[in-house]
Amino acid sequence: MAEAATSVQEHKKTDETALITGSEAIAVACKLADVDVITAYPIRPYDTVMQYVAKLVANGEMDCEYIVAEGEHSQFEIVKHASACGARVFCGSSGVGWMYAMEALTVTPALRIPMIAMVGNRALDDPGAFGVEHNDALAVRDLGWQLVWVNSPQEALDTALIAYRVSEDRRIFLPCAISCDGAFLTHSQALVQIPAQEKVDAFLPRYNRADLLLHPDNPITVAPQGNEDWVMEIRRQNFAAMERTAGVIREAYADFERIFGRPYGNPFFEEYKTEDADIVLMGMGTLSTPVRVAIRQMREKGKKVGLVRMRWFRPFAAEELANCLSRFSAVGVIDRDYSFGSPYMGGVLAGEVRNALYPSPGRKPPVLGFICGLGGREVTVPDVEKMVESVYRAAEGKSQPLTQWVGLRE
Amino acid sequence: MGRLFAIEIIYRGIFQKTLAKNISRAIVLAAHEEGKPGISFGRYGDSPERNGIPAKNFAIVATDDVTLEEGMAKYEPKEVDITIAVDDTLCKGVESWAWYGLQPVNRLLKPGGTLIVTSREKPETIITMSHRKEYPYQLAIMTGTVSFSGLWAYKDDHTDVRILGIISRVLPDLFTLKSVQKVIMEVWKDPIKVQSAAKAFDRTSSITVRPDQGNPEVPYKFDLPKWHEMGEGIAIPSIPAGGAFEDPETRAVGGFRPDRNPTFKKYTTRTMRPVINFDTCIKCTLCWLQCPDSCFDVTPDHLYDANMLACCGCGVCEAVCPVKECVTMVNETEFADNASQWEMWKKDKKGYEAWLQSKIAGRRERSHGFRYRGQYEEQIPEMLNIASEG
Numbered sequence: 001m002a003e004a005a006t007s008v009q010e011h012k013k014t015d016e017t018a019l020i021t022g023s024e025a026i027a028v029a030c031k032l033a034d035v036d037v038i039t040a041y042p043i044r045p046y047d048t049v050m051q052y053v054a055k056l057v058a059n060g061e062m063d064c065e066y067i068v069a070e071g072e073h074s075q076f077e078i079v080k081h082a083s084a085c086g087a088r089v090f091c092g093s094s095g096v097g098w099m100y101a102m103e104a105l106t107v108t109p110a111l112r113i114p115m116i117a118m119v120g121n122r123a124l125d126d127p128g129a130f131g132v133e134h135n136d137a138l139a140v141r142d143l144g145w146q147l148v149w150v151n152s153p154q155e156a157l158d159t160a161l162i163a164y165r166v167s168e169d170r171r172i173f174l175p176c177a178i179s180c181d182g183a184f185l186t187h188s189q190a191l192v193q194i195p196a197q198e199k200v201d202a203f204l205p206r207y208n209r210a211d212l213l214l215h216p217d218n219p220i221t222v223a224p225q226g227n228e229d230w231v232m233e234i235r236r237q238n239f240a241a242m243e244r245t246a247g248v249i250r251e252a253y254a255d256f257e258r259i260f261g262r263p264y265g266n267p268f269f270e271e272y273k274t275e276d277a278d279i280v281l282m283g284m285g286t287l288s289t290p291v292r293v294a295i296r297q298m299r300e301k302g303k304k305v306g307l308v309r310m311r312w313f314r315p316f317a318a319e320e321l322a323n324c325l326s327r328f329s330a331v332g333v334i335d336r337d338y339s340f341g342s343p344y345m346g347g348v349l350a351g352e353v354r355n356a357l358y359p360s361p362g363r364k365p366p367v368l369g370f371i372c373g374l375g376g377r378e379v380t381v382p383d384v385e386k387m388v389e390s391v392y393r394a395a396e397g398k399s400q401p402l403t404q405w406v407g408l409r410e
Numbered sequence: 411m412g413r414l415f416a417i418e419i420i421y422r423g424i425f426q427k428t429l430a431k432n433i434s435r436a437i438v439l440a441a442h443e444e445g446k447p448g449i450s451f452g453r454y455g456d457s458p459e460r461n462g463i464p465a466k467n468f469a470i471v472a473t474d475d476v477t478l479e480e481g482m483a484k485y486e487p488k489e490v491d492i493t494i495a496v497d498d499t500l501c502k503g504v505e506s507w508a509w510y511g512l513q514p515v516n517r518l519l520k521p522g523g524t525l526i527v528t529s530r531e532k533p534e535t536i537i538t539m540s541h542r543k544e545y546p547y548q549l550a551i552m553t554g555t556v557s558f559s560g561l562w563a564y565k566d567d568h569t570d571v572r573i574l575g576i577i578s579r580v581l582p583d584l585f586t587l588k589s590v591q592k593v594i595m596e597v598w599k600d601p602i603k604v605q606s607a608a609k610a611f612d613r614t615s616s617i618t619v620r621p622d623q624g625n626p627e628v629p630y631k632f633d634l635p636k637w638h639e640m641g642e643g644i645a646i647p648s649i650p651a652g653g654a655f656e657d658p659e660t661r662a663v664g665g666f667r668p669d670r671n672p673t674f675k676k677y678t679t680r681t682m683r684p685v686i687n688f689d690t691c692i693k694c695t696l697c698w699l700q701c702p703d704s705c706f707d708v709t710p711d712h713l714y715d716a717n718m719l720a721c722c723g724c725g726v727c728e729a730v731c732p733v734k735e736c737v738t739m740v741n742e743t744e745f746a747d748n749a750s751q752w753e754m755w756k757k758d759k760k761g762y763e764a765w766l767q768s769k770i771a772g773r774r775e776r777s778h779g780f781r782y783r784g785q786y787e788e789q790i791p792e793m794l795n796i797a798s799e800g
Contacts, residue, residue: 112643173643212643219648226644227455227508233637234644241642 014196022185025153025192026092026118026178027052029160031062032200036087039067039075043097044130045182046120050092072097076104076115083113084214084222088164088207092118094182096125098136108175109144109238111223112212114167115175116160121285121336122182123375131376132181134284134337138313138348144238146176146245147314149284153190156180158262159311161204165252168207171244181336183376184286195260203259245315268317270309271324273299277306279365279391280325283334284310284349287372287379291334294384305388310349318356325353326362330395332387336373344402347371366394369403383407412473414480415441415448415584416487417577418518419467419494420504422681423459425558426496427452430467432570433494436593437469440574443589446471447478453486455508462679462722464504471584490518491581494573497556497681498529499742501539503629505678512629512678514541524548524580524616528556528569530796531743533617538746542624550616552576554796555789556681565786567793568606571598575607576614587611606797632673657710659756664710670720676703677748680723682739684716685769688755688762690736697727697737709752718748740769 020028026049030038040050056062065082069075072093079089093101098119108115123133137147146167150156156178163176180186214222226234246268253267264270272288273295274280281291288309295305308324308331325331335347342351350369357364370387373379383406394400417437421430431452438448448471456465468487472478481487495501495515503512516525522545527536529551536549552572559565571594578587591604641647652668684697691713698706698714705720706727716727723742731737755762 110644211641212645220645221648222643222645224644224646225508229509229634230640233635233640236637237640237642240638 013198015199016194018192018194019189020153020192021048021187021189022150022153022156022180023048023118023120023187024052024189025157026160026180027056028192028194029157030064030090031056032195032197033088033090033161033164033204035064035090037065037067037079037082037089039069039078039089039091041069041072041075041093041097043072043094043122044120045122045180045186046092046094046097046118048186049118049120053090072101073104076101076108076117079115080104080108080111080113081214083115083207084111084209084212086207086209086213086215088168090116090118092120094120095122095133095136099124099139102139105140105145106143107223110234112173112238112241113175114164114173114207116163116167117175117177118160119177119179120182120186121179129375131183132285132336133374133376134179134335134348137177137179138337140177141314141348144174144242145314146174146242146312147179148176148312149179149310151181151185151286151288151309153185153188153192154262156185157192157194158256158260158264161200162249162252162256164207165204165255166245166248168205169248170208170210172241172248173212174238174241174245179285181286184289193262199259203255242315246317249312249315266317266320268310268312268315268320269324270307270311272307272309274306274308274324274327276304277328278304279330279332279388279395280306280308280328281332281334281384281387281391282308282310282349282353283336284313285336287334287336290379290381291384294381294388297381298385298388303388303392313349313352316352316356319360321353322356322360323362325357325365326360328365330365330391331367332370332391333367334370334372334379334387336379338371338374344369346403350403366400367402368394368400370406371403372406377407379407411480412477413583414473414477415446415469415471415581416481416490416518417469417471417492417494417584418487418490419469419496420500420515421465421467421496422500422558422679423456423463423465423507424461424561427459427465427561428559428564429496429557429569430465433496433573434467434469436570436574436590436597437577437584438471439597440578440585440589440593441471443592444585446473446585447475448472449478449482453506456506460507460679461724462681463507464500464678465506466504487518489520490523491520491584492524492526492577493519494526496528496569496573497558498527498531498536498539499681500678501527501536502625502742503541503678505675510674511632512675514543514629516540516543516547519543519547521545522547524550525619526550526552526573526576526580528552528554528573529743530555535743537619537623538625539743540619540624541629542621542626543619544621546618546620548580548616549619550576550580550614552610552614555793568603568797571603571607572610575610578607579611579614580616609797630673655707655710657756658753660710662710665708665712667707667717668704670717675719676705676722677719680721681742682723682725683718683721683742683745684723684725684727684737685740685766686714686716686751687733687736687738687766688713688752689759690733692733692736694732696730696732700726700730702726707752713752715750715752717750735770738770744769 119137123129333350346369419430434450453466470481557569650669706714728737
């Protein structure tokens with residue numbers, strides 16, 4: 001008979017390299033962060049995380065309460081309450097599972113719960129596709145959730161650690177969802193540097209719920225019913241917390257670089273070959289890979305194209321982005337999402353970018369929106385070339401449709 | 411600008427919801443008979459209503475549409491021409507469940523406005539219960555058994571149309587009795603209700619309430635904190651648990667009194683209160699255990715004293731008490747203050763016994779209308795008498 005795992009294994013003293021998926025990287029981050037309570041409910045592609053966490057717990061590599069709920073609503077409610085009691089928590093979901101938890105997702109930032117969730121981005125039903133679309137995570141963009149997109153397993157691991165550090169900061173206490181594109185990130189293995197535990201311990205202090213701790217020694221009432229005499233003030237408090245996130249995120253990335261030795265530069269967006277670029281493309285998540293390849297190919301043909309990949313969607317670094325984009329003569333925003341009926345019928349990111357540019361005192365380049373790669377369809381190099389051509393025409397002052405569907409059978 | 415009329419109907423949640431709505435609607439319809447536009451609404455913050463908790467309905471009427479819009483620009487009127495309290499115990503104060511803080515029943519009345527109260531009490535009793543007002547106002551009593559029913563059953567005892575008749579008497583500029591009667595026929599199609607409205611019109615008189623009359627208590631005030639002064643995360647400190655307290659006679663310390671919310675009281679929900687016979691109490695604890703509002707203080711001598719700031723008057727203590735007439739619910743109009751019965755008993759046991767018996771013996775049955783089967787039927791002879799004699 002096999003011996004039951006009764007104790008947690010010794011922590012690793014040094015960094016090591018492993019070949020793991022984005023989902024596994026998130027699970028490893030949970031282990032490194034010594035998360036106390038994890039809830040799970042299966043839905044693809046998020047379910048890969050719960051499988052890896054279950055494996056870590058079963059192997060005795062990780063010590064946490066691991067609860068499989070009867071649905072996503074309960075899944076998110078359980079960790080919400082655990083967090084109110086002072087536990088470091090993790091959960092996650094995908095697509096319509098995330099939407100099923102929506103009521104719990106709305107109350108989480110309102111109660112200032114620093115919940116970290118992994119959203120394995122998946123198209124919303126119907127037609128029940130498993131592939132990536134960003135509309136699931138974006139559904140909470142107005143509610144006080146911090147939203148961040150990553151494009152590699154390494155970035156997934158690092159960002160999860162940073163997310164705990166930022167969210168559990170007493171100045172913030174807001175939840176954070178880490179978006180990982182289904183398939184391209186959740187199911188693809190890459191070589192990842194797994195940091196030594198002592199580095200993580202130096203970077204990430206214990207979660208201290210402080211004055212908001214729900215405990216018999218600190219008798220408080222959490223979430224009493226309030227009326228119009230209180231709601232605006234409560235919303236204003238969350239506004240203030242979200243205002244503070246940008247500064248705390250900067251602090252965390254600076255410390256991350258100091259302790260782990262891996263620099264991320266500007267935390268909010270990553271620029272690729274923009275120094276001399278005429279035009280840039282923008283996007284979030286793993287579509288950056290084909291875009292970068294396309295950019296290199298087009299540069300060989302003399303076309304100076306760059307990429308601005310948004311990491312943090314909430315908070316949205318509007319001023320900084322407007323400053324950056326003022327250097328280019330046109331911008332093409334690739335949305336792996338849709339916002340039917342929105343201004344110019346564009347995607348969500350395209351609308352946000354235009355919004356960020358409008359009050360900017362600098363140059364406001366024309367912004368074209370591209371809807372591409374929905375439901376997990378591949379964003380191909382020829383797709384990107386097509387977009388670049390259109391953005392160039394816009395840069396030359398030629399009228400272009402503000403929203404174009406690319407990679408569509410037509 | 412034309413003239414704006416505002417009327418509020420203060421009522422007990424759920425038990426009088428339909429009554430208040432009927433009055434409010436009929437006011438607007440009667441004014442409409444005379445070409446005046448208007449709106450009728452229940453105060454949103456009062457809903458979903460809780461049993462007996464004070465709530466409000468408003469009827470806003472104007473001589474023209476533009477003036478009406480001026481009135482609609484603020485959700486709740488800042489002043490009203492008429493306040494109608496369809497239960498006389500509401501005169502002790504109005505504390506809506508969502509709006510903390512007790513407010514005087516006559517708070518919104520304009521100078522010279524009229525407070526209409528349905529009651530069997532004398533004007534002096536109503537005046538004593540109501541808070542003082544800095545200027546004179548009128549008081550008109552609609553004599554009658556206070557009408558309680560519910561959401562699904564409506565007690566058609568003509569309270570609705572009698573109130574309308576009185577309004578046409580005290581504020582004829584709003585609408586005449588003729589318009590009221592026309593609306594009654596349109597809405598209820600009942601000629602007897604038309605007669606009831608006319609009788610109420612004929613019989614009603616109002617008296618002037620002077621600024622030196624009424625309850626001198628100043629309702630407590632508080633400031634709402636600014637957003638950065640409030641605690642975060644919708645978390646509020648709990649009320650401390652409370653503890654032992656002193657017997658005013660023996661100076662013995664003991665028992666348990668829970669600390670209570672300093673700004674939110676519950677007693678304006680009450681239409682009847684428990685009167686306790688401490689001499690027959692067997693200390694079984696049932697009233698204390700079952701009280702849904704934890705309103706009983708455990709005294710140092712292990713008796714149970716219902717705290718009158720916290721008691722909603724639900725009557726559960728009376729229902730669970732195993733001793734005959736140890737806990738007896740008595741009409742709230744019988745009491746002038748919220749003083750401790752136990753302290754009164756400790757100081758003067760003979761005097762308390764006499765006081766207790768006077769309250770119980772003279773008590774007029776009073777309830778939200780479902781304490782026992784057949785209660786309405788018992789009230790019918792009295793209601794018929796009021797209808798014929800006034």
